[in-house]
Amino acid sequence: MQRDTSQRRAIRRALEDAGRPLGALEVLEASKGDAPGLGIATVYRNIKALLKEGDISEVALPGEPPRYEAAGKDHHHHFRCERCEKVFELGGACLPDLKNALPRGFRVTSHEVLVHGVCAVCAKK
Template sequence: MTDPQKRFDAIVKALKENNQRLTPQRLAIVRILAHSDGHPNVEEIYEALRGDFPTMSLATVYRNVILLKSLGEVLELGFPDGGNRYDGNKPYPHPHVICVRCKKIIDPDLATLKDMTTEVAEETGFRILTHRLDFFGICLECMEKER
């Protein structure tokens, strides 16, 4: 995980550079995304902020997350069930390990990913623009619950 405060500052800088207002709600959403290592969905962000911003709507959170995504400051992880999750701490393509039971997402550090991307490009002749590499399994906590 990168330094959450540095990510927060970088996202705020991107917002300023794109002439976006720094409302208290927007800054709170940015803070959650920059500090989260759990890849929250929009509903989880909304629930975390409802107490501080009781008049804020779920649509406000959606709009802000989409804005941050359009600025390249949030990585969206889409899933077949329609449940998108968001990574504001590492907004660039990187691998994920996803528990099929509890939906926990972990970011493993894979030093060989750059080599794999190069190998795929060389084998296919493609210029790779982005990638997504997900591993699905059962996390340690869920396996412990089974025992």
């Protein structure tokens, strides 16, 4: 159990090559080149499997369905273009001292930053 299918390869490849987090439909589109006729159910199935195996990780966004990106990257945050709605990866640039802003007794386990704006491609149009 766990066969090496062309669909699974195409989906893994699409996520590895994208360089940015993809939603389920984006994965479908990006994978169709390598796996014609690919169905959305298969995309969801394989996303779930890849998550369980730890090959990809989920990028949750406010108000929209999650995207997925290759796992194992350094700490980073994301940028969402409000025109094309694509999400991009941002390197470096993290938070200053959070502790000052925290109420007494609060304990931090993680944080996430989402920057909104217009990407380079959309800005030119």
